[in-house]
Amino acid sequence: MSHVGYRCLMAVDRDQVLRSAASLLTRKAGSTMDEVARAAGISRATLHRHFAGRDALVRALEALGIAECEAALEAARTDEGPAADAVRRLVHAIEPSAGLLAFLYTENQLFEGEEQNEGWARLDAGLTELFRRGQESGEFRIDLTPVWLTEALYGLLASGAWAVTEGRVARNDFTRMIVELLLGGALRRAEP
Amino acid sequence: MSHVGYRCLMAVDRDQVLRSAASLLTRKAGSTMDEVARAAGISRATLHRHFAGRDALVRALEALGIAECEAALEAARTDEGPAADAVRRLVHAIEPSAGLLAFLYTENQLFEGEEQNEGWARLDAGLTELFRRGQESGEFRIDLTPVWLTEALYGLLASGAWAVTEGRVARNDFTRMIVELLLGGALRRAEP
DNA sequence: CCCACATGAGACATTCATGTCTCACACCGG
DNA sequence: CCGGTGTGAGACATGAATGTCTCATGTGGG
Numbered sequence: 001m002s003h004v005g006y007r008c009l010m011a012v013d014r015d016q017v018l019r020s021a022a023s024l025l026t027r028k029a030g031s032t033m034d035e036v037a038r039a040a041g042i043s044r045a046t047l048h049r050h051f052a053g054r055d056a057l058v059r060a061l062e063a064l065g066i067a068e069c070e071a072a073l074e075a076a077r078t079d080e081g082p083a084a085d086a087v088r089r090l091v092h093a094i095e096p097s098a099g100l101l102a103f104l105y106t107e108n109q110l111f112e113g114e115e116q117n118e119g120w121a122r123l124d125a126g127l128t129e130l131f132r133r134g135q136e137s138g139e140f141r142i143d144l145t146p147v148w149l150t151e152a153l154y155g156l157l158a159s160g161a162w163a164v165t166e167g168r169v170a171r172n173d174f175t176r177m178i179v180e181l182l183l184g185g186a187l188r189r190a191e192p
Numbered sequence: 193m194s195h196v197g198y199r200c201l202m203a204v205d206r207d208q209v210l211r212s213a214a215s216l217l218t219r220k221a222g223s224t225m226d227e228v229a230r231a232a233g234i235s236r237a238t239l240h241r242h243f244a245g246r247d248a249l250v251r252a253l254e255a256l257g258i259a260e261c262e263a264a265l266e267a268a269r270t271d272e273g274p275a276a277d278a279v280r281r282l283v284h285a286i287e288p289s290a291g292l293l294a295f296l297y298t299e300n301q302l303f304e305g306e307e308q309n310e311g312w313a314r315l316d317a318g319l320t321e322l323f324r325r326g327q328e329s330g331e332f333r334i335d336l337t338p339v340w341l342t343e344a345l346y347g348l349l350a351s352g353a354w355a356v357t358e359g360r361v362a363r364n365d366f367t368r369m370i371v372e373l374l375l376g377g378a379l380r381r382a383e384p
Numbered sequence: 385c386c387c388a389c390a391t392g393a394g395a396c397a398t399t400c401a402t403g404t405c406t407c408a409c410a411c412c413g414g
Numbered sequence: 415c416c417g418g419t420g421t422g423a424g425a426c427a428t429g430a431a432t433g434t435c436t437c438a439t440g441t442g443g444g
Contacts, residue, residue: 029300032431043392045434053433084379106298108221131378141372141380147360148369149378155351156344163343177340180333185377186323186341187276188333224401235422237404245403 014050017042022061026099027165029106033057058107059117065104066119068097073126083134084183090130091157091182092175098161105158124150149182156182206242209234214253218291219357221298225249250299251309257296258311260289265318275326276375282322283349283374284367290353297350316342341374348374 020040024031031039033054037047051057072093078086094101104110110117127150134140140149156178163169169177212232216223223231225246229239243249264285270278286293296302302309319342326332332341348370355361361369 028304030304033433034431043394044432045393046391048433049390054431087378106300108298112220112222134378139380140378141376144369144373144378145361148355148365149373151351151355151360152348152369152373155347155354159343159347159350162347163340168339168343169337173340177336177344181336181341181344181374181377183377183379184333185373185375185379186279186326186332186336187375187377188331189381225403226401236402237423238421240403241420246401 016040017047017050018060018064021057022064022100022103025061026103026161029103055109058109061100062104062107062110062117063119065097065100066117066123069094069101069123070119070126072097073123078126078130079133083130083137083139086130087134087183088175088179090127091153091179094157095175098157098174099165101154102158102161105154127153153178153182208232209239209242210252210256213249214256214292214295217253218295218353221295247301250301253292254296254299254302254309255311257289257292258309258315261286261293261315262311262318264289265315270318270322271325275322275329275331278322279326279375280367280371282319283345283371286349287367290349290366291357293346294350294353297346319345345370345374 017040021036024036024039028035033047034044036057037044040047047057051060072090076086076089076093078090080086124147128146131140131146131149135142135146160169160174160178164171164174209232213228216228216231220227225239226236228249229236232239239249243252264282268278268281268285270282272278316339320338323332323338323341327334327338352361352366352370356363356366
């Protein structure tokens with residue numbers, strides 16, 4: 001009856017279900033609750049015992065995505081060293097979460113309501129601060145606003161994840177492609 | 193009874209309805225057929241007389257988006273002059289369609305089916321060719337594949353349109369922000 | 385051995401968007 | 415004035431996904 005006993009008896013951990021759902025919805029955003037359940041190897045009833053409904057599931061995925069991104073932001077130590085290197089570390093750390101991020105990016109349900117998770121605001125603030133620091137240190141150009149650079153990074157992460165799942169970009173090139181484009185742009189540099 | 197008479201008597205042109213739907217769905221992707229109808233100033237019945245169903249409407253919007261992008265690709269004359277200038281002309285020409293493009297970008301229904309509009313393939317080919325030309329002329333770096341640059345451009349257009357509607361980026365900065373980031377990147381150049 | 389408990393399977397009601405239909409009305413040309 | 419025609423309003427059926435419920439089953443611990 002104890003909580004410990006309860007959790008240990010669960011055939012599938014709630015977190016496992018969440019990961020499975022993230023994996024499936026990343027590939028097929030319109031999946032049914034039934035499909036999500038089957039993908040996790042459980043029944044629809046059990047899925048409902050973990051998440052009250054589809055909305056709750058999506059919200060949980062949102063929280064998971066935010067948590068992973070915040071962990072990546074933390075792990076990348078974006079306040080240390082050159083900003084360009086920090087961006088590289090950050091993208092590399094976010095890479096495993098890029099698929100989930102892309103899914104959340106297209107789940108407009110999350111943003112249509114008036115109240116949106118404050119986690120996004122914290123993430124935005126962290127990223128924006130990184131770009132602002134890079135501008136202040138003279139590494140980044142100042143004619144592109146930190147806010148836009150943040151938005152652009154989200155967009156590149158999403159399209160990068162999409163391009164990988166579609167097989168148009170090699171999985172191993174993900175981080176490099178994004179970082180090189182975001183920082184260096186497409187133009188050939190004069191001389192290294 | 194003639195076709196001419198039929199069309200002239202329509203209070204609202206089918207194209208107007210399509211534009212209105214594009215405008216609404218760009219802002220609220222999950223809008224109902226009823227909302228789309230009301231936004232166009234017509235009844236749901238009339239909307240169904242124009243488009244057999246929601247699927248048909250989305251397909252029509254897809255065709256519209258493709259047509260607009262192809263027109264922009266044409267107008268930008270991407271096979272003339274420096275590739276960088278061509279990219280700038282192209283983004284500028286696509287700007288009015290960016291919102292619609294962003295909507296289609298998130299409408300995964302369009303890509304889940306096995307058969308997808310060949311217009312996208314033509315667009316991809318045109319964009320990829322532009323980037324390839326830029327690489328060949330020595331303007332663009334060769335370590336970023338033309339396919340990735342194409343995908344990245346889509347992503348930047350979508351996130352740019354989104355950022356503008358959210359008020360995070362000034363509407364007038366749309367083209368410049370995208371082009372400058374795509375071509376020049378965030379790093380401060382050594383010297384102009 | 386027995387009990388507690390999580391689970392799977394399935395039935396069931398509900399909700400919502402959609403698709404279809406009818407009918408009355410306004411308008412326009414003859 | 416009158417018939418044709420497009421339209422709006424609304425009723426109605428449909429289908430899909432969802433949310434809720436019950437019950438049988440298996441398993442693990444006491």
